[in-house]
Amino acid sequence: MALFDLPLDELRDYRSDSVAPEDFDDFWARTLEESREFDLDARFEPVDAGLSTVHVYDVSFAGFGGHPVKGWLRLPADAKEPVPLVVEFLGYGGGRGLPHEDLLWASSGRAHFVMDTRGQGSGWGGGGGTADPVGSAPAYPGFMTRGIDAPENYYYRRVFTDAVRAVEAARSHPLTDASRTVVLGGSQGGGISIAVGGLVPDLVAVAPDVPFLCDFPRATTLTDRHPYREVGLYLRTHRGRTEEALRTLSYFDAVHFAARGRAPALFSAALEDQTCPPSTVFAAFNAWAGSDKAIEVYDFNDHEGGGPQHVAAKLRWLRSYA
Template sequence: MAQFDLPLDELRAYRATHEAPADFDDFWLTTLAAAREKGWETRVEPVDNGLAIVASSDVTFAGFAGDPIRAWWHRPADREPIGVVVEFLGYSGGRGLPHQQGTWPLAGYAHLLVDSRGQGYGQQWPGATADPHGSGGSAAPGQMTRGIEDPETYYYRRLYTDAALALDVARGLAGTGVPLFVAGISQGGGLTIAAAALDALAGRGAIAGALPDVPFLCDFPRATTLVAIHPYGEIVTYLAAFRDRVDQTFRTLSYFDGVHLAARAQAPALFSAALMDEVCPPSTVFGAYNAWPSDDKAIEVYPFNGHEGGGVYHRAAQLEWLRARVG
């Protein structure tokens, strides 16, 4: 593994050249409105996680098409939370079991850990949310090409909608006046961008900050011609078989590109990029970061790391960044 992408000074100036579809905003506003019409009351059931300092509840809420989406709601057991972190998961990961804890509740935050529909097949973090919708046609193994024939049927239309609606759920659970943050690594980073952007596009309310960590799902045209390992490699595999679907495929992907979504976000943001990352190439991350319009943004760069990014060092940077925003 070596640094294979643009030099860092060029990354800091890099801008993706492809444009969002003319009906991008209408597509997402219509999608979100239709999903909210099918909403129902969120179910919250306390569970025994076997832990003394973190309390947990099993949450089920209405996602895309009213489908049930599962999540864990963790919070400090002995004090009011200082903020809420809504976290989205990496590719193939699920919400796991209630005793599997991250840093957030230990640092004083309530933590909504949102399952990814149709995923959760990673052995360490099993999922609990099905995707009841068909793929729409031919697809390569994995999720990246499910329903890719049309934006209406694409898998990530459902997953992005679930992510946006999860912010509504977190606000309802936390109550007013508690700062809300969104976070995630890899696919979770892409969902962080999508949730923050769609929330702003729909005018739902201010987000205190977004933490996209080595985000996936950004700058599809560059990513799929720069690397061929999975998950972007699933698209490469698909197009290698269906040679006549290139334009159709990238038209669909343009509605889900983190670069176009980032341009619609409003919250402060802390990104990360790793210069040896062959899963989410650094130029694709910088494409989204440079499109993010907020003046209050920063990106941590890890020159000698792959897709693991900054790891525990970056989590320390995130904790410091959040602490400055909750006083």
Template sequence: MPEFDLPLEQLRDYLPERREPQDWRSFWDTTLAEAREHDLAVQVRPGAAYLPNVVTRDVSFAGFGGHRINAWHIQPTGTVHGTVVQFLGYGDGRGTPLDWLAWPAAGFATLVMDTRGQGARARRGGSTGDPAGSNSPYVEGFLTQGILDPRDYFYRRVFTDAVRAVEAALTLDGTDPDRLAVAGASQGGAIALATSALAGDLVRASIIGVPFLADVRRAVRLTEQRPYYELVAFLGTHRAHAETALRTMDYVDGITMAAHATAPARFSVALMDTICPPSGGFGAYNHYAGPKQIEVYPFNNHEGGEADDQIAAIRWLQDLWR
């Protein structure tokens, strides 16, 4: 796939309009306050005895609405240099502890949060349902669930779960509150970016790969790929509600999230990414309010830098907390 977005020299200066709703801060403050009315109720059970060189725990906690959210907590048996709360790509599930050994092998504990309602069609299965929902129409998938009201919107629940995951990680043995990072790619990158904005000083570093949900109003005009195509299909069939749906997206857009996030951050983008266009990643990066750096993969699609990018992220965090 050839480059289809802005050329790199323009991307480096690309600063799209922030369509931040006037009640953005109160919306999210109220959302998180409501979630915190439920006891975090972290539950921990031993897991994966077949991996004797790491300590594995099967964790759950109360997320949005008090709903139980499942996670793996995996840490090295030796010195723990920090904790990484890991978020997942679109449709992915937490799978098994065997899937998440890179961070522990590098000396970091990781808490891998299951995304509610997902993990049924990806290679890794999920184990967390989504008891909430909306009566409004939506296109099959997750992007348009509850999209006609930000209070009903799917990603309101997911982002709240993610903040609660950070709070849960802080209760676990071996977590240093001065060394807690969030990480993810694609949908996981969007969740990591939102958590950096919404959890404030609880997040001390952010790793944001090829982020989804960034500069959404531009992305839906550039790509025919899912998941954005779910929103395109909704806008094309529910024409009278198009602006209402896009206003809901403004509450979760990474461009605004970035402007409220201050932890040191490492971004990555791929210039041939037809799923999450690079202008979204650069737009979020350029609005990001904290110390930051970005890695560009000129000849890659949505896979980004794959293992090379994970290695670079590990080295970045090791250097940051040396």
């Protein structure tokens, strides 16, 4: 696919038309306060993954509504003192996988906490193990329209809350340095990391790659790829509910969390990305409130973004922060 979105010089100045609800901050403060009424109950069970340089722990903690959420914590085997912490969120449809997967961050001398995404884990990778026990009104298959009838019911209210609690759980382990916490992820994981960057004020860095869940008004009308297309297909059947759906989505638009994010940030965008169009990524990047921010642009890539080259860029960049 050739370039289909705005030219790069226009992307660098692009701003979303999405408007944050007046009660955006109150909504999220109330949501997190309600979830913190439940004991975090973070548990770390050692796992024999057959590895000699990395120790793995099977983690559970209480997320939204006190619901149990799973994760993996991977630590350098020789860690005796607290080490910098990388908390990772996953792409759409994936789960935490198997304990021996993804050893990069632990191999770099950091603790690596990966959160299982509730209800997902059956689309790719090694699977997941976290249920989403909350039902919803009629929805299109997938996750984008679950509970879209109201912000209080929307699926990503639960996921974003789980993600904040995941940071709290990971920080509770004695070998993680809470003062050097980084959040990152690609696609859906990138969108979640932006949300956490706006909700957790003391992170040292945020690194969203080709992030999803950004600039819903533009994304849902610009691309016909899933997952954004799920919204259009829902509205094709539920005629007349566009305003209601966009109101709900406005509480979860990463653009508004970015406007509250102050940590140093490294974004990435791919100019041929039809899954997460580059203008939607730049909308979040340009909204990011912190002054220490950069974006890597991959001119001829689709949703794979920068791939291993961008992993190397993140490794270099994080040396300054964690």
